[in-house]
Amino acid sequence: MTDITLSDQTQNLVQELRRGVIILAVLSQLHEEQYGYSLMKRLEEQGMQIDQGTLYPLLRRLEDQNLLQSDWRVDTSRPRRYYVLSEVGKKVLTEMTTEWSRIKNTVDNLLINP
């Protein structure tokens, strides 16, 4: 992130803004199975940085809400917990994507026409 020059106040507000979209970002990358660390790397590569300390609890909460399912895998170099979208999760992601486009358009328009 290039927010080194942002003021503290702005940083807090940006954090809040990001918090709202993190779930969408996480769900979007879980069509294929990922374990926490690989998911974090994947998000990071695409410019979405997320703390591992935030990511793992979030994954568990999403699993509790039946949006994800998970499994321990022991066939890799060390045991890892893999997460993937559940059927409910896929449906929710589709709906959230539509909603996101709508919000994005609306806000873009608002910003263009102050």
Add this chain to the structure above:
Amino acid sequence: MELLNAYLEEIRHRLPLKNRADIIEEIRSALMDMIEERSPGGDPDDATVKAVLMEYGAPREVARQYASHQSLIGPQIFPVYLQVLKIVLIVVAALNIVGLIVSIVNGSIGDNDLFIATFETVGGLFSSLFTAFAIVTLSFTLIERFAAEELQAEMDEDWSPEDLTIVEIRKRVKISEVAVEITFGIIFILLINLYLDRIGIYYLGDAGWVSAPILNDNVLRYIPWITGATMLDIALNLYLIRKEFWDASATIVKVIINVLKIALLAVIIAGPAIIAVSPSAWQALNLEVNLTAQQLTRQMNTVLDGLLGLAIFGLVVDSIKIIVNGFFRNDHTRLHIKTE
């Protein structure tokens, strides 16, 4: 790796009990990935491990992220909690102050003792206020456990104006009323089971305050039954809070509880006297009334029987009202708006 284990242990004991081991294994796996990535040569050195742990964060902070935000008394019932707390605290304070005034008026406290008596009343006031606070909080913790999800569901649920006719206002359960009943039910159970001997005559003896119990041993045989009936009432009230209105089964159970209470009261009336005024305490009170303790005992028992008879009458009326409301009236004129 000792450092890593120590770090994980610091997190582990701060985690919620559920899934502890699982969460720790996941964090371990992630940390190992990070460490491995940074030690291309194979064995990681201490500095790398430390850097990774620093990056992952303070154990307390890591554990905090897993905590679910559970509250003893949630936001839905908190306003009701405050309301009930206020009522109960005022009642308890009033009772204490009335007690003090009665003692002063009775003349059982001389001028010199007034200071001590006031001092003791204030002390007693604080301890009873504190107990009342604890009991109200306990009651609402129970309500939170049993009913909070339903309350939340009710607030979240979609509604349309057509829903409004579903529950008529007279069948609607008022949470604040029921909460007060639960609270006093618990206070009553505690009182009769733990502090029965405190119900009595209080007077200032040579060695400070003395209390002489006013109830005799005959009352003991009824205590389990009274406790049981009150607990049934509490259970029904919890059910009502959950259900939010009087349904057929609640109505039937309430009537059964009332019948049990009526039977119990009848047995108490028919049974031996349960009040016995201690002659020495009566003398110590030194009231200007021309009555012996024996006469007073007889009179009080008669009055008590009368009161119990009235209570039976009240229970019969209550039962009839409940049955009529529950099964025979069907006017939909007074509707309750569910979204208040």
